[in-house]
Amino acid sequence: MTQARAPRADAVRNRKKILDAAREQITLHGPDAGMDEIAAAAGVAVGTLYRHFPNKTDLVSAVIAEYLRHVAEVAEAARERAASGSRAMDEITGFLAYVIEATATNRAVKAAAHTLGADLAVGDAEARAGAALATLIQAGQADGDIHQDVTVDDIYLLFNTAPTDQPPATRTRWLALVLTGLTTHTRSTQAY
Known part of the structure; x- marks a missing residue:
């Protein structure tokens, strides 16, 4: 062989x-x-x-796959920081902010993928990110910072509804508002 x-x-x-x-x-x-x-x-x-x-479809698929692998790496790094003592809620907040901004800048690539019919099969990237997020959510729940009924699917739902076509200030405001649905604490006036 x-x-x-x-x-x-x-x-x-x-x-x-x-x-x-x-x-x-x-x-x-x-x-x-x-x-x-x-x-x-x-x-x-x-x-x-x-x-x-x-062809262009293969190229766009590769760009999307690269992006999703990077998102998984960011989620895993957040999980590692939480395991080393960082607050899970802070890590989830940072991860959400990162993904929203990264998605906003990659919005045209995703639109091209849908237009061209590119394969958006995410392979192990989604599983890796999901596992890291599940660990972060559980840690945040154990800390008393995250509602007990919050799931990884809720985080994905947030990603799908993020105003990635809006200016940065609007995205920041949106994140501050949706975080109140995850956390057991009252809303802060602090911008994330």
């Missing part, structure tokens, strides 16, 4: 440049961003782009 070779360093660099350029171009131009423009922005030949991603 032949063992698969690791990708060459230049191929790894090119793939990263292509994904970064795709995210940027789709954010700027929406689903109509062309493969030629993405290749130019990445500083690679169009053939190189097509070797990595045979």
